[in-house]
Amino acid sequence: MPATGKRRALGQHFLKDRALAETIAEIAVSRGHQAGCQTLLEIGPGRGAITLPLAAQLATHGIHNFILSERDRELARQWSERRHEFPGMRVEEGDFLELPEEKWLSQAPLAVASNLPYSAGTAIVSRLARHPESIPVMVLMFQAEVAARLRAMPGTKSWGSLSVWIQNYWDVQKLASVPPGAFSPPPDVDSEVVVLTPRAPRVPAALRGPEAQKWESLLKACFAHRRKMLRSGLSSSETARNALVRSGVDGTKRAEALSWEEWNRLFAALPG
Numbered sequence: 001m002p003a004t005g006k007r008r009a010l011g012q013h014f015l016k017d018r019a020l021a022e023t024i025a026e027i028a029v030s031r032g033h034q035a036g037c038q039t040l041l042e043i044g045p046g047r048g049a050i051t052l053p054l055a056a057q058l059a060t061h062g063i064h065n066f067i068l069s070e071r072d073r074e075l076a077r078q079w080s081e082r083r084h085e086f087p088g089m090r091v092e093e094g095d096f097l098e099l100p101e102e103k104w105l106s107q108a109p110l111a112v113a114s115n116l117p118y119s120a121g122t123a124i125v126s127r128l129a130r131h132p133e134s135i136p137v138m139v140l141m142f143q144a145e146v147a148a149r150l151r152a153m154p155g156t157k158s159w160g161s162l163s164v165w166i167q168n169y170w171d172v173q174k175l176a177s178v179p180p181g182a183f184s185p186p187p188d189v190d191s192e193v194v195v196l197t198p199r200a201p202r203v204p205a206a207l208r209g210p211e212a213q214k215w216e217s218l219l220k221a222c223f224a225h226r227r228k229m230l231r232s233g234l235s236s237s238e239t240a241r242n243a244l245v246r247s248g249v250d251g252t253k254r255a256e257a258l259s260w261e262e263w264n265r266l267f268a269a270l271p272g
Helices: 005-009 018-034 051-061 073-081 121-128 144-150 161-169 210-223 238-247 260-268
Strands: 039-043 065-070 089-093 110-115 137-143 170-178 191-198
Touching (some): 018 039, 018 051, 018 191, 065 073, 121 144, 121 161, 144 170, 161 170, 210 238, 210 260, 238 260
Parallel strands (some): 039 065
Antiparallel strands (some): 137 191
């Protein structure tokens, strides 16, 4: 199947490294099995580089439901025509970001595996990450720059609001660096596979609803001017500025230098 202009527009770079695909499948399925998953979700199966080893692994691990979310209409049609080859497979055509939750969460707990499109990787992981109680493991491939932000250490260049938000609820471990030559067509950037597993939150902020909005607004405000001291950077947000005063956190610090204990104090100082 040639790489058409349309598929380039969709941000599709098809994985052709079989060994890496097997590794992604083995970790997603084995860890999902250990956590009692009955469902595996793959976002963007494409030509099946990861899909086929996933299907083979599922058959031997007792995971009976296999959901494919495919945005490309032609690829979704092709997978739908092959459903008889894979017991338990269901194909959901369309953008995963618009797929109703009941279409993929109703059979939780579920494991997730994906070679994510570069253009939507951050948005997709942010949607998935709101459900740690339903997803024991995610094995995901991102543009290397995004993966670095997900697993960044405090105080480093890559540490930012996404790092704090994800790592508050998830442990993120690097699995593999992936060069452009592992794909067809090759992208202009390196990629990276990471494994995400839920953890007890460091800051007791909700993942959904008003509490979640408070936490996310605080992070955005604090990192909006990351090179400035907090007391200067928060000058445009009265709520965050007042929380800084009440928390006792040093206003001369930058957001990237805050400890988890200081994030806790800042969040606790927000009005109820």
